[in-house]
Amino acid sequence: MKLAQKGLLFAAATALVAGMAVPQAMAKTVEVTMTAMETEVTINNNGDKYPAWTFDGAIPGKVVRVTEGDTVDFTLINPKKNKNSHSMDFHAAEVHVLEEFAAVKPGESKHFKFEARRAGVFMYHCGANAMVEHIARGMYGVIIVDPKKYSKAFPKPDREYVLIQSQLFPAGTKVAEYLENKGWTNALINGKPFNYDPVHDPKASGTMLQSKPGERVRIYYVNANINMPIAVHPIAGIWDRVYENGSPKNILYDMQTYGLPVASAAAFDIVSPKGRTTANAIVDHTMSAALRGAITVLINSDKAPDDAGKGDNILPR
Numbered sequence: 001m002k003l004a005q006k007g008l009l010f011a012a013a014t015a016l017v018a019g020m021a022v023p024q025a026m027a028k029t030v031e032v033t034m035t036a037m038e039t040e041v042t043i044n045n046n047g048d049k050y051p052a053w054t055f056d057g058a059i060p061g062k063v064v065r066v067t068e069g070d071t072v073d074f075t076l077i078n079p080k081k082n083k084n085s086h087s088m089d090f091h092a093a094e095v096h097v098l099e100e101f102a103a104v105k106p107g108e109s110k111h112f113k114f115e116a117r118r119a120g121v122f123m124y125h126c127g128a129n130a131m132v133e134h135i136a137r138g139m140y141g142v143i144i145v146d147p148k149k150y151s152k153a154f155p156k157p158d159r160e161y162v163l164i165q166s167q168l169f170p171a172g173t174k175v176a177e178y179l180e181n182k183g184w185t186n187a188l189i190n191g192k193p194f195n196y197d198p199v200h201d202p203k204a205s206g207t208m209l210q211s212k213p214g215e216r217v218r219i220y221y222v223n224a225n226i227n228m229p230i231a232v233h234p235i236a237g238i239w240d241r242v243y244e245n246g247s248p249k250n251i252l253y254d255m256q257t258y259g260l261p262v263a264s265a266a267a268f269d270i271v272s273p274k275g276r277t278t279a280n281a282i283v284d285h286t287m288s289a290a291l292r293g294a295i296t297v298l299i300n301s302d303k304a305p306d307d308a309g310k311g312d313n314i315l316p317r
C-alpha cells in the first residue's frame, strides 16, 4: 500500500473514532404559514366570547417547533376583511426589524426566512402598531428551537407541555389604559383563566396536564403579559432543573420559584416521586395573577394516557 493510501485510511479511521463520519441530522427548511384573524374566541370556561386578534383564529397561536440550525420559511397572510395591519416578530430570529418584521396591510401577505441558530424557547408575537393592543388581544405564541442533540445535562423529557400566560383586559381598553396596567380582569393560561384547573374553576375542561409517577415533565412557560413578571412555582414540587430561555447552556438546579420577565420564556423540568399518585399546582405565585387564573394542575398518575404531553398534545386545546 502506498504511503498516500495509508494516510487516507488513517484519516478515515480517525474521523470514525471522533464521530465525524456519523451523519448528523440535516438542517431542514420548515415552512410555516399563519393567517391574521380578527375574530371572536371563547375566552373562559363559561363560554364567554371576546373580540380577539389572533394567528389562525386561536389564542395562543400554534406551536412552531424546529431544530437548531433549521431555516424557518414563514408567510403571514393578512386577509382583506381585516381592519388592521399585522406583523410577525419571532424572538428566535436575527433579522432586520424594519424589513422582516414590517407590518402587513389587510389584503397583503409577507414572506421571510430566518435560520434558528440558537436552541431555546422563544415567544413570537404581532408587533404592528400599537403593539400593546395586538399582544393583549391575543397575537402571540411560542417557537421551540430544539437542540441538535440531547445530553445528560439536557435530557429528552418524557412529556412536554406549553403554558403561555397573558393578561385579559376588557374589550375596548385604550392604549393608555394598557400602559397603566388598568382594568385587567384575568390571567389567561393558553387563552383561558384556570384552563387546566378544575379545582378553582369547576367548569374547566378537565384536560389537566398528566404524567406518570417518576417521569420527567418539561414545561415551556412563556410570559406574554403586557406589564407583569411571572413567578413560576410548582406547588408540592420542586423544579429539578430550570433552563433559562430554554437553552441547554443555561441550567439551574433544585429551584422553587423562577422569575420570567415580560416577553421571556424558560423550560422547567419536574420529576414526580415514584410509586404513588401526586399532583402539583403550577402557579404564578404573584397572587394577583394566580387568583385571576394562573393556576394549572399537573396530575402524576399511572392512569396518564400514553399520548398526553406528546406531539400535538403539548398544547392541550
Ligand SMILES: [Cu+2]
Pocket: 036, 053, 085, 086, 087, 126, 127, 128, 134, 139
Ligand atoms: Cu396584529
